[in-house]
Every structure is written in structure tokens, then in C-alpha cells.
Amino acid sequence: MTESFKLATAEHVAFVPVSDKEKALAFYRDTLGLTFVEDQSPFALLFDLNGAPFRVTFAGEFKPQKFTILGWRVPDIATAVQSLGTAGVVFNQYAFLGDTPNGIWTAPGGTQIAWFNDPFGNVLSLQQDPA
Numbered sequence: 001m002t003e004s005f006k007l008a009t010a011e012h013v014a015f016v017p018v019s020d021k022e023k024a025l026a027f028y029r030d031t032l033g034l035t036f037v038e039d040q041s042p043f044a045l046l047f048d049l050n051g052a053p054f055r056v057t058f059a060g061e062f063k064p065q066k067f068t069i070l071g072w073r074v075p076d077i078a079t080a081v082q083s084l085g086t087a088g089v090v091f092n093q094y095a096f097l098g099d100t101p102n103g104i105w106t107a108p109g110g111t112q113i114a115w116f117n118d119p120f121g122n123v124l125s126l127q128q129d130p131a
Contacts, residue, residue, distance in 0.1 A: 012052055016070055016122055017059035021045065023119045024056045031087050064121030077104055077112045077128035084116070084126075091116050092123070 018024040024045055029036045035048040040055075047054040074080045081091060081102050091103025092115040104114045110130030115123055 014049060014052065014054045014070060015057050016054075016118070017062050017064075018056050018118070018120050018122075019058070019060060019062065020119075021058065027119050028056055031089060032084070033087075062120075064117075064123070066123065068115065068123045068125045070122070071125035071127055074126050074128055077114060077126055078102065080126050081114050089116050 021039075021041070025036070028034045028045070028047060034054065037046040037048050037053075040046050042058060044055040044057045047056065072080075081104060085091065085102075093100060093103060094105075094115075097105045100114075102114070103116075104112050106112050112128045113125055114127075115125045117123055
């Protein structure tokens with residue numbers, strides 16, 4: 001009997017499109033503090049996302065989506081927002097969510113979420129699950 005292949009147990013790889021290598025390095029490595037692994041030009045920059053590969057892919061001209069394409073679960077969202085804000089990250093305010101102090105919205109189930117954009121318009125997020 002052969003074992004069937006299951007994606008649920010395979011290592012995942014995250015991708016984000018960008019149009020400028022130097023801006024991407026400055027943001028993902030220097031501002032967000034991600035671990036840079038290697039320049040895979042002309043295709044991508046490779047980062048380590050807590051043990052998983054993260055490819056910042058050179059996409060040329062592209063239209064960023066209006067929804068979140070990458071996010072992080074954090075233990076203390078207020079501290080993370082403050083720290084990234086000090087590094088120059090501006091958190092998004094969405095009128096349809098009402099007043100969100102420091103850009104942190106609390107979902108009906110208690111999850112707290114804060115969104116921000118990379119220099120290419122990609123929407124990224126932080127989330128803290130309810131206790």
C-alpha cells in the first residue's frame with residue numbers, strides 16, 4: 001500500500017509581488033525586520049518567515065489587491081503596532097470599521113487586527129487572537 005500525498009503536511013511557501021528590489025529589501029528586511037536569506041534575481045528575494053520560505057517576487061507592473069495577502073499572528077498587537085509605527089509603518093484606517101484606536105480593530109469574536117501596506121500597495125496584517 002502506498003501513502004497518498006497530502007498538502008496539509010507539506011511545507012508552505014508565501015509569496016508577495018513587488019516591482020522594485022531595493023524598496024522591497026528596505027521594507028521587508030530593514031523596516032519589518034524579516035531575515036533575508038538570498039537575492040534570487042531576476043526572480044525574487046528570499047526571506048525566512050519563522051522557518052518557512054517567503055519569496056518577495058519581482059512582478060514588474062501589477063495592480064495590488066484591496067484585501068490582505070499576508071499576515072502575522074502576534075502575541076501583543078498593541079506592542080507590535082507601536083514598534084512598527086516607530087519604524088515608519090503607517091496603519092490603515094477603514095471608515096466602514098468605525099473608530100479603530102491605533103489602527104487596531106476588534107472583530108466580533110474578539111480577534112484584534114491591524115492592517116498596513118507595503119511600499120507596493122500590498123495589504124498586510126497583524127492579528128492577535130482572543131485570550
